[in-house]
Amino acid sequence: xxxxxxxxxxxxxxxxxxxxxxxKEGLIKVNxxxxxxxxxxxxxxxxxxxxLHLKNTGMSLKDMKQFAMWGHIGDxxxxxxxxxxxxxxKKVVEEFEKLRQSLEHLDNKINFYENELGDCFSTx
Amino acid sequence: xxxxxxxxxxxxxxxxxxxxxxxKEGLIKVNxxxxxxxxxxxxxxxxxxxxLHLKNTGMSLKDMKQFAMWGHIGDxxxxxxxxxxxxxxKKVVEEFEKLRQSLEHLDNKINFYENELGDCFSTx
DNA sequence: GTAATACTTAGAGTTTACTCTAAGTCAAAA
DNA sequence: TTTTGACTTAGAGTAAACTCTAAGTATTAC
Numbered sequence: 001x002x003x004x005x006x007x008x009x010x011x012x013x014x015x016x017x018x019x020x021x022x023x024k025e026g027l028i029k030v031n032x033x034x035x036x037x038x039x040x041x042x043x044x045x046x047x048x049x050x051x052l053h054l055k056n057t058g059m060s061l062k063d064m065k066q067f068a069m070w071g072h073i074g075d076x077x078x079x080x081x082x083x084x085x086x087x088x089x090k091k092v093v094e095e096f097e098k099l100r101q102s103l104e105h106l107d108n109k110i111n112f113y114e115n116e117l118g119d120c121f122s123t124x
Numbered sequence: 125x126x127x128x129x130x131x132x133x134x135x136x137x138x139x140x141x142x143x144x145x146x147x148k149e150g151l152i153k154v155n156x157x158x159x160x161x162x163x164x165x166x167x168x169x170x171x172x173x174x175x176l177h178l179k180n181t182g183m184s185l186k187d188m189k190q191f192a193m194w195g196h197i198g199d200x201x202x203x204x205x206x207x208x209x210x211x212x213x214k215k216v217v218e219e220f221e222k223l224r225q226s227l228e229h230l231d232n233k234i235n236f237y238e239n240e241l242g243d244c245f246s247t248x
Numbered sequence: 249g250t251a252a253t254a255c256t257t258a259g260a261g262t263t264t265a266c267t268c269t270a271a272g273t274c275a276a277a278a
Numbered sequence: 279t280t281t282t283g284a285c286t287t288a289g290a291g292t293a294a295a296c297t298c299t300a301a302g303t304a305t306t307a308c
Contacts, residue, residue, distance in 0.1 A: 006253070016254095017297055035305060037254055050233070056226035061295065082237040089234060092227055099223065102180035103216055109174070110213060113206040130283070140284095141267055159275060161284055185265065 001042055008040040012048045025061065027051060027068045057092045125166055132164040136172045149185065151175060151192045181216045 009016045022028050023038075028047060030038045054064055067084055070077035133140045146152050147162075152171060155163045178188055191208055194201035 004254075015297075018295090020255095021296070035254080036256090037305085050229070053226040053229040056222055057230060078237060078241055082234065082241065085230060085234050085237065089227075089230055092223075092230060096223055096227060098180055099216075099220055102177040103213075103220060105174070105177040106181060106209060106213055106216060110206065110209050113202060113209065117202055117206065128284075139267075142265090144285095145266070159284080160286090161275090 003040040003045075005038050005040065008038075008044070012045060012052070014048070022048075022051075026065055026072075027061070029072060054088075057088065058095060059088055063088065127164040127169075129162050129164065132162075132168070136169060136176070138172070146172075146175075150189055150196075151185075153196060178212075181212065182219060183212055187212065 003011065005016050005019055009019060012019075014022070019028075023030055028044060028051075030040060030044060033039055051064055051068070054067070059067075063084065067081060070081045070084075127135065129140050129143055133143060136143075138146070143152075147154055152168060152175075154168060155165070157163055175188055175192070178191070183191075187208065191205060194205045194208075
C-alpha cells in the first residue's frame with residue numbers, strides 16, 4: 001500500500017505541514033512519483049510510529065534527527081544508535097518514576113479533598 | 125523557619141526570577157517584612173512543592189494559576205479544586221500509560237539492536 | 249474544464265514557560 | 279563605606295516545535 005500526503009496525514013495523525021517539516025528536517029525519507037509527488041509507504045508509517053514513540057518519551061527533535069540520520073546511513077551506525085537509545089532510556093526511566101510519584105501525590109491530594117468535603121457527596 | 129528569596133531559591137530549585145514570576149502570576153502568595161522584602165515560610169515551601177508535582181504531571185501554568193486562585197479564596201472553592209484535580213488526573217493516567225507503552229517500545233528497540241550487534245559486546 | 253490536491257521557497261507567526269536586562273532605589277552586613 | 283542582596287516596572291529575548299501564509303505552478307478526478 002502507498003499513500004498520498006493527505007491520506008498519510010490522517011493515518012499517522014500529523015498535519016501535512018508537519019510531515020513536510022519532518023522531511024525537511026531529515027526525520028523521514030519519502031519517495032516521489034514522476035510528478036515529484038510524495039508516495040508514503042507502510043515502511044514510512046512504521047518509521048513515523050517509531051519516531052512518535054521516541055517523541056512520546058520526550059526525545060527532542062534534535063536527537064530524533066540524529067537517530068534518523070544514522071538510520072539513513074546504514075548498518076555501520078548501529079552502535080551509535082544503540083548508545084543513543086540506551087542513554088535516552090535512562091532519562092525516560094527517571095521521568096517515568098517522577099511521573100509515578102507525582103501521580104501518587106495527586107491521588108493523595110484528591111483523597112484529602114474528598115475527605116474534607118465529607119461523605120455527603122458520592123465519589124467516583 | 126523563614127527564608128529570603130535567595131535561600132528559598134536554592135531550597136526549591138527555582139530561580140529568583142521564576143519565583144518572582146510565579147508570584148506575579150498569582151501562583152504563590154508571599155509575606156513581606158517592613159522593608160517590603162519577601163519572607164518565605166515552610167508553608168510556602170510545601171505549597172511550591174505541591175505545585176511542582178502538578179507541573180510534573182504536565183499541568184499548565186494556566187491551570188495551576190486557577191488552582192492557586194481558588195486556594196487563596198478559601199474553603200468554599202474546594203469542590204472546584206477537587207473537580208480540577210480529578211479532571212487533570214484522567215489526563216495524567218492516560219499520559220502515564222502512553223509513556224509506559226513508549227518505554228516498552230524503546231526497550232524492544234534496544235533489544236533488537238543488541239541482538240543485531242550480536243553477543244560480541246557485553247551488554248549492560 | 250474546473251475543483252481538488254499536490255508541489256515549491258521563504259519566511260513570518262504562535263505558544264508556553266520562562267529568563268534576562270535595564271535602570272534605579274534601599275537597607276543591612278563586613 | 280562599600281559590597282551584597284533585596285526591591286521595582288516594563289519590556290525584550292529565548293527555545294522548541296510546530297503552524298501557517300503567500301504566491302505561483304502542475305496534475306488528476308469528476
